[in-house]
Amino acid sequence: MNEDLLVDVLARAVQRGATAADGFLVEERRFATSVRMGEIETLHHSSEQRLSLRVFAGRASAAASTSDLSRESLDRVVDEATALAKITAEDPHAGLPEPGALIARVPDLDLEDDAADIAPEEKIEIARRAETAARETDPRITNSEGAEYSDRRARYAYATSHGFVKSYATTGYSIAVSPIASHDGEMQRDYWYSTARKRARLEDPVAVGRTAAARALRRLGARKMKTVEVPVIFDPETAASLVRAIAGAASGPSLYRRASFLLDRRGTKIASPSVTIIDDALVPAGLGSRPFDGEGLETGRTVLVGEGVLESYLLDTYSARKLGLTSTHHAARDGSGVSVSTTNLMLLPGQATPKDLIGSVKNGFYVTELIGFGVNGVTGDYSRGAAGQWIENGELAYPVEEVTVAGNLLEMLSAIDGVGDDLVLRDRTVAPTVRISRMVVAGT
Amino acid sequence: MTDLASTRPESFFSDRFNITAGLMERVLGGNLVGKVDDADIYLEYRINEELLLEEGTVKKASRHVSQGAGVRAQSGTRTGYAHTDEISIKNLDEAARQARAIADRSSTSGVVALASRGRPHDLYSLAEPPIAADLARKLDLLKRIDAETRAADPRIKQVIASIASEEVVMLIATASGWTVGDIRPLTRLNVTAIAEDGARREIGSYGGGGRVTFDFFLEEGRWRRFAGEAARQAVLKLRAVDAPAGTMTVVLGPGWPGILLHEAIGHGLEGDFNRKGTSAFSGRLGQRVASELVTVVDDGTIPNRRGSLNVDDEGTPTGRTVLIENGILTGYMQDRLNARLMGMKPTGNGRRESYAHAPMPRMTNTFMLAGPDDPADILRSVKNGLYAVTFGGGQVDITNGKYVFSASEAYLIEDGRVTAPVKGATLIGNGPDALTHVSRVGRDLQLDEGVGTCGKDGQSVPVGVGLPTIRVDGMTVGGTAV
Secondary structure, three states: HHHHHHHHHHHHHHHHHOHHHEEEEEEEEEEEEEOOOOOOEEEEEEEEEEEEEEEEEEEEEEEEEEEEEEOHHEEEHHHHHHHHHHHHOOOOOOOOOHHHHHHOOOOOOOOOOOOOOHHHHHHHHHHHHHHHHHOOOOOOOEEEEEEEEEEEEEEEEEOOOOOEEEEEEEEEEEEEEEEEEOOOOOEEOEEEEEEEEEEHOOOOOHHHHHHHHHHHHHHOEEEEEOEEEEEEEEOOHHHHHHHHHHHHHOHHHHHOOOOOOOOOOOOOOOOOOOOOEEEEOOOOOOOOOOOOOOEEEEEEEEEEOOOEEEEOEEEHHHHHOOOOOOOOOOOOEOOOOOOOOOOOOOEHHHHEEEHHHHOOOOOOEEEEEEEOOEOOOOOEEEEEEEEEEEEOOEEEEEEEEEEEEEHHHHHHHHHHHEEEEEEEEEEOOOOOOOOOEEEEEEOO | OHHHOOOOHHHHHHHHHOOOOHHHHHHHHHHHOOOEEEEEEEEEEEEEEEEEEOEEEEEEEEEEEEEEEEEEEEOOOEEEEEEEEEHHHHHHHHHHHHHOOOOOHHHOOOOOOOOOOOOOOOOOOOOHHHOOHHHHHHHHHHHHHHHHHHHHHEEEEEEEEEEEEEEEEEEEEOOOOOOOEEEEEEEEEEEEEEEEEEEEEEEEEEEEEOOOOOOHHHHHHHHHHHHHHHHHHHHHOOOEEOOEEEEEEEEOOOHHHHHHHHHHHHHHEHHHHHHHHHOOOOOOOOOOOOOOOOOHHHHHHHOOOOOOOOOOOOEEEEEEEEEEOOOEEEEEEEEEHHHHHHHOOOOEEOOOOOOOOOOOOOEEEEEEOOOOOOOHHHHOOHHHHHHHHHHEEEEEEEOOEEEEEEEEEEEEEEEEEEEEEEOEEEEEEEHHHHHHEEEEEEEEEOOOOOOOOEEEEEEEEEEEEEEEEEEEEEEEEEEEOO
C-alpha cells in the first residue's frame, strides 16, 4: 500500500495553507459470484481505492475524496478541499484529536486470512453447494433468487499532518442463499448467510442452504391476524435491529443535533435491568473489529447500556467536544468526512433458552422478519411491517404475515422481560432472542 | 467544473484518459465480440459536492471525485462483470478478460443482442449545471433557509439544511458497435427542522430538486416553501396523537405518496424478477391487478426530473412504459438482458448506481394518471379513516408481494372531515391486490418534489414518483391506538 501517497497529500495541504489535515486511504479487491438454479449467474471482479481527506484552516474545515490517485487529480483534490475550508464557518470544536492521544502500537486483531486464495471454480462450487442444499431440502423449494459467495481483501491507512501514519489489513468472506418455497399458489422467499474474517470459519455451505430453506418453508401458509396487544418475541436477527436503533440514537451527531430520543438520558435508566449492550472493537477476528478508529484513536470495549442504564454515548472527537465529553473512539470515515459507527455491537445474553421464552407466552407473536423504515430516532416511535409465527399456548403454531408491530423504543426497552441465552457473534451487530411484555400487532 | 458540461462525453474521456470510442470498440472486439451474447464497456466520471448547514452556520463542505470503468459480458443467463477505478486501455483489457470468463464456461447461443440504437433525449441541457454554481450563492441560500425556518415558529430549535449537487459524465460502448454518452446534472435541497415543546421533540423534513440549475431553488418561492414545510411538519407533530391500529379506509394525498406505486407494484414489475418467476406478479400480464380507475406508467422522459435519463445505463433511450392500463397489467420494465431472455423489448430501464455495478431493471418516474374526482369530495366520502399526505421510506418483499411505507404526516378522518394529526405509522399491504381497493382517483396528479432514492440489491439510484389523491378501501395501519 502506498502510504507515502497519503503523507504527500497531507504535506501538500499544509503547503496550500491548511493548518492541519488528516486522511484515510482504503484499497480493496473483491470477488463475488452467484449461482441460480444450479447455473452460474454472475462473476464480479473489482479493485478499488479511495483517498479521503479532511483539511482545517484554523477552526474551519472541509472534506474531499477521490478514487483517482493520479498526481494531477490528487493535487486538484487538495486544492479544492483547502479552498472549501476557507469558505466554511469557524467552529470552535473543530480539529484533530490531540497528537499524543493517537494510537502508539497497532494491535494484531487477527483480521486477515493467511490462507492462500482459491480458484474461482472452487468459489462457484461453494455457492452451488449452498443453493443445491436449499433446493434439495424439500420439494416445495421450487425456485430461487440464487446463492452468492464473495470475498474481499482490504487495507486501511490513516495519517495526519503531524506525522502520524498507521495501517491495518482485513479480509472478509460470505455465503448467502435465498430460496423460494411455494405451495398452493403462495410463494415465500427467505435467506440465510454466513460471514467471517477467515474462509475456513465460514459455516458449511450445505448447512447455510438448509437453514435458508427451512426459513422459507416455515413461512408457507401465512395468515393475517386481527389487531391485538400481546407479548412479542424478537428472534436474534430482528432483535439485532433494535440494538442498531439504540446505537443510532446514542451516536454523537444525533445528540448534538438534538435529534435523538436518548438526549439528556446518559446515566439514567432507559431499559429493563436485563439489558446490557456493549460495543467491543477488539474481538479477535471479529467482523466489526478495528484496531483504531477513523481518527487514529485506540479502540476498546464500551458499555453502551449496563443493566438498563445508559452508560455511554458513541462519540468521535467533534461530537464529544460539542457535548463537553471525550471521544469514545467511534469515529468512522465516510464519503463526506467523519461520522460515528459501531464495531462489534451486542446485547449480552441472559439465562432463558429461546424455548423457555416462547413457552412463557400463551398468546403472542414471534417476529422473524421486519420491513420498512418506521423507526423515528427523534421520538423513538416505532412501527414496522413484520412477519413471523403466532405463539399459542407456548408453542409456535402457524406463520403470520402482513401485520405491523408498533410501540415506542423507550417503552419497548423498559418492557423487555426476557433475554435469551442464544447470542452468537455471527455478524457485526448481534442479539439473543428478546421478549417484550406487550406491543400492538396491527392486522385486520 | 463548467468544463464538464461544455464538453461532449466522447471528447471528455478522450481528452482526460486517452480513451476513444474506437479504442473501446477494439477492446470489445478483441476480447468479447463473437465470444458472448452481449457485452459493453461503461466509463464514468462523477463529481459530488455537499454543503451542510447546522446550528446556523455552514460547517461542512465536501467534494468527491469518483471515476471508473465497468466491462460486462453476457452469455445466456450469465453475466460477467469487472470494474476498475483506473481508466486505461490496459485495465479495460484486463477487465474484459475477467468478464469473459463467464462465457468460457459454456457455449453461447451466438446471437448478439439487438442494437439498442435510438436517439438519446435532450431532457436536461442546463445553462449552468448546479455543481458549477457559485459557492457563495449556495452558502447564502442555506443561511436564508436557516433564518426562514427558525422564524416560522419559536419552537423550532434546530435547523439542518443541505445542498447536494452532482454531475456524472458517462460513455457506453456496446458489442453491436453503438457508442452513446450522457452528461447528467442533479441537485437536491433538503431542510430538516426540529421543534421542541417541553419534553416533547419532533422532526420535520422537506426538500426537492432534480436535473435542474441552482436557480430552480430560487424560482417560484421554492426554497421558502421547503423551509416552511419542514417547520410546519415539525410543529404540527408536537400535537400528534397516537396513530390508529387496524384495517381502515385510507386517503393518500397527491405527489410523494406515489411511493405506494413504487413499492406495491413497481418493483414487482421489474423484468428480472418476472423472468425468474420470483415476483408476486410473475405470469400475470393481461390480468386485472387494479381497479379500472387505475392507470400507472413509468416515464423516464419527463424534462428535468430526478428520475429521468436521456439514455439508460446500457445506452437505450428511456421511454414511457404503461405498466397498468385501466386496471390490467400491460407491461414490465426491462433492461437488455431480461428483455432478450423474455423475448421482449428493452424499455430503457437498465440502470446502475455507478461503474462498480452491473445494470438491472429499475424504475425512473413512476406515477398514476389523474382521474375524475375532486380531492375534497374524496375526503368527504370517507366516514372514518386516515388521510396520509407525507411519507418516509418504503420497502417490499417482491416474492410474497407484501409492502410497507411509513406515513410521516397523517390525520384522522372523522365524518368526512380531516381532524387530528397522528404520529408516524407504517401502512402495510399486499402488492397484487393493493390497487384493486382503489375506489376514487382525484384529478390532482402531482409528481413528487424530487427527493426519491431507490435501493435494490445494494444499488441506489435517483427516482421519481407521482399520484393524484386516491381513496384505498381497507389498508392496514400500524399504529398503537387499538
